[in-house]
Structure formats: structure tokens, C-alpha cells
Amino acid sequence: MGTSSEEVLLMVGHVRFRKQDGCLYLMDSRLAWAPHGQERFLLSLPYAEIRAQKISPDGKAKVQLQLVLHSGEAVTLHFAGDGDSAKKDRDGVKELLQQLLPRFRNQANRQLEEKNRMLQDDPVLFDLYKELVVGKVISADEFWSNRTSEPGAGAVVPGAKQNVGVSAAFLADVKPQADGCNGLRYNLTADIIESVFRTYPAVRQKYTEHVPGLLSEAEFWTQFFQSHYFHRDRTATSTQDIFSECAQQDNKELLNVIGQDVVKPQLDLNNMDDAALEEGYGIAGLPASAGSRGSRESSNSAIIRRFNHHSAMVLSAGRPDRQTSGENGEEPNGADETQAPSKRVCPATSAGDYVDLEETVQSCAVSLNLMKADRYHHGPVPLLSQHYCTGDEIMAAISALHQEMAEYRPRLAQALTSKAAGQAIAALSPGGSMMQEVGQIPADLLAGPTERQELRQLYLGLSELLRHFWACFPISSLALQDKVIRMKGNLERFETTKIKVFEDKLAKSQQNGNLTNHLREMLTVAYRKFHTWQAKQSAKSS
């Protein structure tokens, strides 16, 4: 379509492609070329497909740019403007592409890598892939789309990047070790570096400015630890340190934090006064100024101030609305629950309202109402028509039984011989001829190892397909309908390509033909479900 839906980053006229004059458009996610006067794009290349770009050397007459794709093809664009402007255009395009391509290249690579990794990690998955995709039962796209649509299995990818908090003691964890010759070794892990950056954004800015251009990483960190910024007694001497600015910024931020209002008026010690009757009764003149930042820079107050600053920074590093360095304090974000203290409305609670002191309220649980409780004691009784006997009939039956029992005379001549009885008992005891061992038969005798392996592959493939088939029910949307129809097609194809072949092989080698009975049964059940659904659909629509 036209360029209306996408943002055009750069437009270059007078570009020849395949001997035709036209205009080149560089968009957000793709590159397109249309001949002059035409609306339709003859060439449309998403950036993810471009592997590299090449330019013709400067001396040549033709100013060209070649794009090499992942598939190996090459697209050549000829910039046909006059003289310098052509070269300028070409260079402009080249620069833009240089910036855009890495972004997309990573994406494509990453997906491919992910897929490869999944296949390598899980041999069962690999087998499944071989079975289904290489065997041309379903296409590769479908295979991967089915895999990624699972909610539970794919959700927690092991080793996925987790958001990590800033431990308050991270600087203390950097335990310097005395290195033999009067030096100190600091072991910095990625975690500690990340914590430093998040807590002191000024340092991060310095890092991006200096590394890797001016200083190497090791040098940067050495300077960091040596600097007075990090040092305990931070004297305000402005050395040639790159961190002196950081110190000033920290001071500024600290003053900001102090200046904010305290959350709970109950905890604001500065505003608490002894209630006095009148002046002169028990008040010692003016109250001392809050947070006296006296001009005397005692080392104690400096350290305490730094500790407070550090704590404030660690806490605010946890807030999601934290901006990069340069901005002061926390921007109150309306949607964010963790608002800045100054904006929080503190309810006027009295000092005595503590949850612990109140009576524990028992949460009322829902009581159980069992109707017809005796139905739980025996199973559901099917409502069949009963043949009811009258009371008289029952009495008559009982008395007849009594009579027979009283008149019973054993007729030993017609009883079994003891030998026959013994044989019958032996046959009915465990291990006898009538009591076959259940499941103990090594059914492995039914099939050799190669057949078992193949059968197992068949099972894996079929269970995967069936899983997707059954997952479609109950069908609630058009997409699911399409999927069900597609899956049925897949199942049929699986049956004809894999199962039939296996069965033929078995028949040729005269093995038991019943190895595939179970598979066929599962397929039959699935087909039946599909047909009942189809019948219902057509009944509904007609």
C-alpha cells in the first residue's frame, strides 16, 4: 500500500532500479522503491532480510548501493542524480541503513537462535520437529506457532532476564582484597555495576561519556574507587577528578530530598512542640532550625549526610518512574501507586490506630450446605424401572427359603471329585491358567526394539497433533474453527503418510498387526468428535 500507514524516514529521488527511474523510500521497518509516476512499490524489503550493504568505490562513474540479503540475493540501486548530489544521497541512505540494520538484524538472529536452542535442549522436541516438519505433515511455521502459543510451558523461560532490585548493602559487598604489593583488588560483578548505575545515575552518565572512547572500563572503575567521590571523607576539593561533578550533583539532590515534606505528621519530629500555655511557660525561645546544616563541616555530619543520600537513592532506584540524572526528585506519576511522598494525601489518623491492637476479625468462611447428604454415601442410582414386589411376595419368598434350608439333604454323588475341585482352585488362584498376569507380560515381546522406537516416534507426533486438536474444543471463535479444520487435515495426512507406511512395513515383516490399534483408536475418537461438531454446526446454520 502507500506510505500513509508508515513513517517515511528518508525519501530519495532519482534512484534507478533495474534500469527504471524512480524514488526510494526508507520507512520504519522496510525499504521500498517505486518507479516514477507509479503508486505501487516494485521493491519492498523489510530490514530484517538485509544482511549487509555495499557501496561502489568512490572513483567509479556510477554511484551504486548494493544490498545483500540473507537469502544470498543482491539488490542494486543506482543513484542517478547529478554529480555530488547522487553521492550525497547514497551516503545518506547508507548512514541511515547503518543505524537501522543492526536493530533488525538482532531480532531475526535472536529468534533463530532461540529456536535452535530449544531444539538442542530438548531432544524430544527435536524428534517431534523431525517427525512432523521434515516428514511434511505440518509446516515449520505452524509448528513454531503452536509451540509459542502455549501459555504455561513457554511462559517461564529458564534464565530469562529478571528485574533485580538494588540491595542496600551493595557497596559493602565489594570487599576489597589486599593484593600482595600494597594495592587493593575490587571484585566487581555485573550485579554490582548495575546497582551502582541505578543508584547513582550521574556515574552512569560519566561512564557512557568516557568509556570506551577515553578510558577503558578497568581504568574507569579504578578512578571511581580512587576518587574522593567514593572516599569516606569527602572533602570539597575540586580535583581533576571526573567525579567532582557527581559530588556536586549529589549534594543538590540531597538538598532536594530534605526539602520534601514528611509523610506522616505524626513522625515529623521537627514540627512537634511541647504544648505551652503561653509564651514563657516552658518554651525555650525559638525552636532550633530544622536539619541544621551548619557551616561547620564536621566529618560526622558529612558521613551521615552521605548515608542518608545513599539510602534515598537506593529507595528511589526502586521506583519505576525514576528518570535519568539531571532531573531532581521523583516525578509524581498519576497512574503509579508509589507516589512521591509530598503528593501523598495522609489521612488524619490518630496516633492510637494500630492494626495489632484491634480485635482480630475472623474471616467468615462460606458454610457448606449439603442437600441430600445420603447421596454421598452410595453412588448415583440410575433411574431404571424397578420391578416392585409386594410385601406378601417377600414374606412368601422368605418362608420358602427357610423351608428349603430346613429340608436340605446333601447329595454327595453329584458333587465334584476332590481332584477336579483341586484343579479348579489351582486354576483360579493367582498364577493359574484362568488368572492371567495383568500387565506383567513383557509386552516388549510383541515388538522388537526398532519397531518400538518407530512406534514411539509415531506416538510423539500423534500426541502433539491430537493435543492441538483437543485444545480447540470448545470452539468459540472463527480462528478456532479454522484451526480445528486444519488440524483435522493434519491428522489425516499423518495417518496416510506415517501410520500407513508403518503398518505396511509391519505387514511385510509379518509382525503383529495390532501395534497400531491404539493409535487408530485415538484417531477414530478424534474424527468422531470432529464429525459431531460438524453435524451440529450444519444443523445450527440450516
Add this chain to the structure above:
Amino acid sequence: MEEEGERTKRWEGDYERTWEVLKEDETGSLKASVDDIILQAKRRKLVHSHGKVRLGMMRHMFVVIDASRNMIDQDLKPSRLVSSLKLLELFVEEFFYQNPISQVGFITTRNKRAEQLTELGGMPKKHRAALQKAVEIQCLGEPSLYNSLYMALQTLRHVPSHSSREVLVVLGSLTTCDPFDLRSLMKTLNEFKVRVSVIGLSAEVHICTLLAQETGGTYHVILDEPHFKELLMYHVTPPPVTNMESSLIRMGFPQFSAGTVGDGADKPSFNMAQLESQGDVSLTLGGYFCPQCCAKYGQLPVECKICGLTLASASHLARSYHHLFPLEAFEETSLENISGDRVCEACQVQLTKQQVCICPECKAIFCLDCNLFIHESLHCCPGCIHSQS
């Protein structure tokens, strides 16, 4: 009031006045006091009863195990982590015995991150194996409540709404290092109706109290190892449900079909549950076939891999009957009120202790031990059964 105060102190194990609790009798033996303590412990166990309330039988529970620096501490022998893992193995066994159609998963947290030990599943063997291997985990760093709860939530949010979603956290550390505020996560947990309970190993931490309160779970701090076990077993019984809706759950009850060789309709088939394992899988004739898709399984209860139907046998559900028809608590009286034979109905032992229990239905007399056994394991009164037949 004072007696209550004393009883509370004994329960708390107040260290300061333990010598007051033990009183010697004339011969200098402490037996009477020790017996008394044991008696109190037994009576305490009986007090706990739900009554007729709706319980959530089908449960999906995640257990979060703290593997941070504090778990190396040796106040529980041999170390907190090893002791917790051992007790959790027992927990898994009991849990699947009491809740056969439920599922459990394990998550560990250390170094500000959370890792999943096992996925939500109903096979106790897999969980026990993973717990035994977890003894080798190196404890370092700080735990992260946020990350572990977030990880549990990712799976629990997809669980069907008729089953209860729970998380049990075993926290040995006094701190938690989170990337974002836990309070925002608490709101999400409430939205998805997840109950979070915490068992603390060190001391009470306010954020855990808040967490348990907001989500409707419980928070306890252990005193010693037996208490730890008791607290864990408390979570084995199903919790009362708070949401009013009741839904129909589709389940399959397959019969065991044992095929025989030579029979025309026999079908040697693979066990679906074993299919994905690495070793050699054997063909078997018999098994449980899912009524919906005909896939075969060796053991129940199980969730059918192909069609997602929960398969169980009736005996699994019958195990929960004692929740539907709970046995009433027996009345306690003192020995003097008993006329006639002073013998316990169940164990036929002469009654010497002061307290005996009488069943309100059949008026049979039981000693305290038998009372405990009847209420915890048997769930039916032997006197009533005897008098019925």
C-alpha cells in the same frame, strides 16, 4: 486470666521462667509436670477444627524456598536449608495424600532472583527428587519476594478459576530485595485471588504480615523444628474458600482395563506419561484409558496430556469425605463422673488420667490418645460403627 496467661507462656516457650513450669513432686521426679505439658499439647491439637465450611479441594500451590545467606545458619540442624528441604519432602507426601487432585510447584530464591525448581505437577516423585537434589544449592545473596511471587503468578494466573491458588513462602531472611514495590504486586495478587502464606524462620517482618493480611493467608514464625513441622502440616488441610461461585468440574473416571494377549481387541500401547522421558519406554497392555481421547496412563490421578481432562478414581475423591462429614468433637469430662467400667473403648486400657472423652452419639468412653487418633486419622467413631452393626 492468669491461667490463660500461664498457658500462653508455656506455648510461647518463654525462656525466662521455665523453671516455674516444672514442679517436683514428693519423690523429686518431674514426671507429673512433663505429663502435664504433653497433655496440654494434645489438647491444643484438638481445638483446631473448621466445622462445616466450604473447602477448596482442588489446589494449585507454589512453595517458595528461601536460599539466601541466612539459610546457612545452623540454628536448625544441620542447616536451615537442609532442614527445610527435609520437612518439605514430608509435606509433599502428606499434601498429595490429603489432596489427591491438587498440584504443587517449587521455586527457590537467592541472589535477588527467583528460579523455578519444579513446575506445577501432581507427581510426588518428581518433587521429592528435585527437593533432594536441592540440598546442594549454594546459598548466597538476598532473597527477592517480588521476583518469586511474580514468577508464581505467571503460572497461577492461567489456572482455572474453580481451584484455589496458593503460595507458601518459607523465608529465613529478614530482608527482601525487590525491583519494584511489593504493594503493587499485592494488588495484582488480589486480582487473581492468590493467597500467600508465609512461614518465617527468623523473626516477624512487617512486609510479610502485610502480605499475608492483604491476600488472606497466614503468617507464622517458627520456634523450633517440631513447631516448623506443625506449621507446614497446617497448610496440608484445604483452606476455606472465600469466593461464592461454585462451578461444575469435568473429570474422567477411567476403569482399569487389563488386556490379555490373544484377545482380538488387544492394543499394546505406550503410557503417555512416560513417553516424554528419556529412557526406554515399554509397551504395556493394560492401563487407564482416558474416556475422551483414549490416551493411556499408568497411574491416577493425572491430567490427560492430550485433552486436558482431569482423570481420577473415586477413591481419591472419597478421601476428602471427612471434610464433608466432619466428626464432631467429643465431650470432655473428668474421671469421677464415669460410672461403671473405667476402660477406654478403643484401646481397652484402664483409664487413670483425669480427662476422658465421650462421644455424643454412642456415649462410648475414650482416652485422650485415642481421641486424638480418631479425630486426626480415623475420622469415624469406633463406638458408633460398632453399635450400628
